[in-house]
Amino acid sequence: MKILVPIKRVVDYNVKVRPKADESGVDLNNVKMAINPFCEIAVEEAVRLKEAGSATEIIAVTVGATNTQEQLRTALALGADRAILVETDIEVEPLGISKVLKAIVEKESPDLIIMGKQAIDGDNNQTGQMLAALMGYPQATFASELKISDNKAEVIREVDGGLQTISINLPAVVTSDLRLNEPRYASLPNIMKAKQKQLDVINSGDLGVDLNPRISTVKVSPPPEREAGIIVESVDQLVEKLKNEAKVIS
């Protein structure tokens, strides 16, 4: 079984980002970049399937500028076998990304695509579902458990009310939730080995895919600030404030 893992380069989750002073976008000067945490979980799941003997090859793919090779190398260090960068300098929307991924899926014919449920920058939560739609594949989003057998995947999904189990035919798209697994750290020898692994670069223009944006950003502004509160001295004072000042309990 061949697994494709699309990943994204994002601002590290510990960084507190701010809008630019002119509100034209997000200030990304000199911020630490990393592989999107949900994508890391997706890579880990693919590696575990390979270690368990269910998968034979793992291909990591991303769409972005030359520097996204860093995150592909991270995926290779975690256990992906080879990587593909579809290079573009424009910021591509989830719909465009899913069209690029469709072209890669058609070329590579993976049996399973595992990817993060959302990227922590745009918080869109769209690309996996869109890719599944364009391919006519089934989807299992927000996965917290994945079992493969007989050309099917049984997936436990995290839903609002609790957990839902579904079975999907392969090939399919699975998107990872937080509790699918706990990703490993790449070891130093594996980081060194990753530098030798195959990384192909494809120019996005060569895929003949429409990447024109449909959504334009008018401005990016800071969220409304909360006014500073007070520290109360005791439970008595807290209960008194909630009753008489905030009037939220009676």
Next chain:
Amino acid sequence: MTALVIAEHDNNELKVSTQNTISAALKIEDDIHILVAGLNCNSVAEEAATCEGVSKILYVDSSEYENFLAENMSSLIKNISTDYSSILAPSTTNGKNYMPRVAALMDVSQVSDIISVESEDTFQRPIYAGSCIATVKSSDSVKVITVRTTAFDASPKGTGSAEILKLEEVNDAGLSQFIKDELAKSDRPELTAAEIVISGGRGMQNGDNFSLLEGIADKLGAAIGASRAAVDSGFVPNDYQVGQTGKIVAPDLYIAVGISGAIQHLAGMKDSKVIVAINKDEDAPIFQVADYGLVADLFTALPEMESKI
């Protein structure tokens, strides 16, 4: 023009998130139709027909829609989408699951999780866990939108009288099968609809200690939530999680107990009207968003609070 709102329901009753979505839709279009798709969900269609501002209910009753599988729901929505200029669903796990699939089938981009409508094509949405608010303009001829329900008041229900049109639409893609749901049973209000929420974090130390929150929740009629740390540690199930990737809540009162206040948690609760933080670490970031902070050991503060409310 007309907007289509996809109803969120459980085949028995309409969820209030549908009414929040109607409010958002009414800011974009004057006329609203609602799709009620499910199995044996006639009562939901009748309930939806009483929502104000709605002129028609498209009602589809068939086993393929019983569990709202994305493949079947997205084909259905795409098939009936032709007459609409906007299609909206709440940002529930159902809406998040099938709406991007609808958008891709229609070759349009989706605008996720809107928190305000600036005009018929311009919307605000949070990005980077709410650290920034983006104002975005869609050039697509049909807008496919998911709605952050906490940002819109529920539109009224009970007085409208929309026409119910039953459709015979069968779309079994045959790609996926529902096996089972394991849904939490609780007498408490739903987390996303509760007026008061009390949440526990890593500081609770274990699942048994959540009983300290339950006593207070029972007295206040509150729902119980948790931080990601508490869920990852196995203290409570995943449906308790409040945050960037869990549930978004905005109750009148949010009480955070033993929660440090990582930005990913704040993203899920900082629009609450009044925030209380109880934490023994006075430097915890949660105090920066709290209206009332109490620096105390939760194991003494909680029993005392329960006895005094």
